[in-house]
Amino acid sequence: MGAIGMNEIMSIPTGILACDAMLKAADVTLISAGCVCAGKYYIVVSGDVAAVRSSVEAGAAVAENLLIDRLVIPNVDPQVAPAISACTPIEELRALGILETYSLCAAIHAADAAAKAADVDLLEVRLGRGLGGKSFLLLTGEVAAVNAAICAAESLEETQGLMAKSAVIPSPHPDLCKAIG
Numbered sequence: 001m002g003a004i005g006m007n008e009i010m011s012i013p014t015g016i017l018a019c020d021a022m023l024k025a026a027d028v029t030l031i032s033a034g035c036v037c038a039g040k041y042y043i044v045v046s047g048d049v050a051a052v053r054s055s056v057e058a059g060a061a062v063a064e065n066l067l068i069d070r071l072v073i074p075n076v077d078p079q080v081a082p083a084i085s086a087c088t089p090i091e092e093l094r095a096l097g098i099l100e101t102y103s104l105c106a107a108i109h110a111a112d113a114a115a116k117a118a119d120v121d122l123l124e125v126r127l128g129r130g131l132g133g134k135s136f137l138l139l140t141g142e143v144a145a146v147n148a149a150i151c152a153a154e155s156l157e158e159t160q161g162l163m164a165k166s167a168v169i170p171s172p173h174p175d176l177c178k179a180i181g
Contacts, residue, residue, distance in 0.1 A: 002074070005046070006045075019033050019057045025058035028047040029045060036103055038129065070105065079121065093140050095142060097140070111125045113152045114151070120135035
């Protein structure tokens with residue numbers, strides 16, 4: 001995949017304009033875009049690093065003072081994009097890690113850091129829909145790996161002040177898959 005980029009905008013019409021500008025500015029692939037709580041709009045794109053940077057800059061220029069946050073992550077972990085699309089099948093829950101953020105961009109930063117820090121499987125990165133603007137990520141693995149992944153995500157400079165709460169469930173009940181899947 002290369003890089004992933006995102007703009008988080010405090011206006012739906014401006015967000016849609018920014019999405020169009022981002023897609024026209026460079027050869028990127030739209031991973032996800034949409035409206036989220038509190039009247040925000042987000043756009044996530046992927047591609048090579050230079051294209052993603054150009055795309056994110058073009059969207060930020062359109063958003064101007066309505067831009068809440070943006071990110072570009074070069075060499076993003078390959079699990080991040082499928083987790084944003086909630087495409088990761090839940091076959092087995094070993095330990096379950098849950099990390100809640102106050103920002104959509106913070107959730108993607110956290111997911112990338114968690115996946116790179118330990119041998120875990122990202123299950124989902126839920127971006128703000130029905131969450132009052134918050135986001136969360138779910139991951140699974142051995143208890144020590146899940147703890148290490150959560151700690152790595154929480155200690156990122158980019159996410160300081162944007163982490164809400166986290167939890168690690170060492171041995172989740174098998175029926176929990178139904179509640180989170």
